[in-house]
Amino acid sequence: MKRDFFNIIIVLSLTLALLAAGSHYVFAAAASPTLKVQIVYAAKGEPKVDPRLKPLQKRLNQLFDFTQYQLENEQTLTLNVGQKGTLILPDGKPLSLTPVQKQRDMWKITLSIPKLVQSDILIRDGHMVILGGARYKKGVMILVIQVNPDLSKPTTD
C-alpha cells in the first residue's frame, strides 16, 4: 500500500514536470502572437492623464512634452501568421497588423496605415513599439503596440 502511494507520487511528479517543460515549449513556439494596441490621444494644456494609462505615464512623460493623455481605445488581437488584423483609428483610418513570421525569438509584424505609414517591425515578446505623430483633434495620436504582453513583466509603474 505504501509502495503504491509512493509510486503514484513519482508518476504525478513526472507528469507535472513534463507538463511544465512542455508549457515553455508551447509558449516559446506559439504560432499565434497576441498584439495589444492602445490608442492614446495626447495634447498640451491643463495636465490630465487617463488613470488607465498609469502604467505608461512615466514613459510617456519621459518621451513627450504633452500634458494630457487620454486612452481612446484599447484592443487585443490574437492573429495567426499571415492573418491581417485591422483596427479603425479614431480619425477613421484603418490600422492593419499582420504577423509575418517568427525569427528566433522575435516576431516580424507588418504595420500599415494607408497614406500615412507602412513598415516591418521585429519585436520580442513582451516589448513595445510606439508610433506617434499623426494629427488628431488638437493634439496627436499615439499608438502603443505590444507583442505577447503577458510573456513579460509590466513595462512601467
Added chain:
Amino acid sequence: MSTNKHDNDTLKNVHRLHDGELDEAQQAEIMEVLKNDPSMEAEARSLREIGEGLRHDTEEALRSLDTEALANEIERRVAEEQASSRSTRLRFLWKPLSFAAAAALVVAIGLHYHYRQSTSSWQPNSVIVENLETFSSKAQIYDTRLDGENEPVKVIWLFEEDSVN
C-alpha cells in the same frame, strides 16, 4: 488339465463376447456358463466388496473435507503470489521512474530560468524597424529606456506639417 482347458475356453468365449463376435444364443450360453461358474461368483463378490470399500472411503473423505478452509487457503496463496509479483514490478520500475522524474524536473527548471532570462534581460535590439515608408514630411526612429528599466522602447515619430511636440 481338463480344468485348465475349461478355463481357457471360458476366457476365449469371454473375449469373443466382449468383441461382439457371438450371436444371441451363444451370448446366452456363455452367460449361463459364467453364472454357474463358482470362481466367477467369488470374483464378482470380491469386486463388489472392493467397490463398497471405495465408496465408503470416498464418502468418508468428502465428509471430512473442509471446503471453506480449502477455499481460504487457495485465496491466501493467490494473494501472496499477486503481492509478490507487484512488489517485484515496483522494485523494477522504481529506479527508472526516479531518474526520469529527476531529469524532467531539471529540464523544466532549466527551461524556466532560460525562458525568464531571455524575456526579462535587457536587450538593445528588442525592437527593429525595417522598410519604413511614410507619407509624412519626416520620420524619426529612436530608442528610449528609463533608468532602472530593462525593456527599451522603440519610437517611430511621424512629423506632420502642423503636428505638435
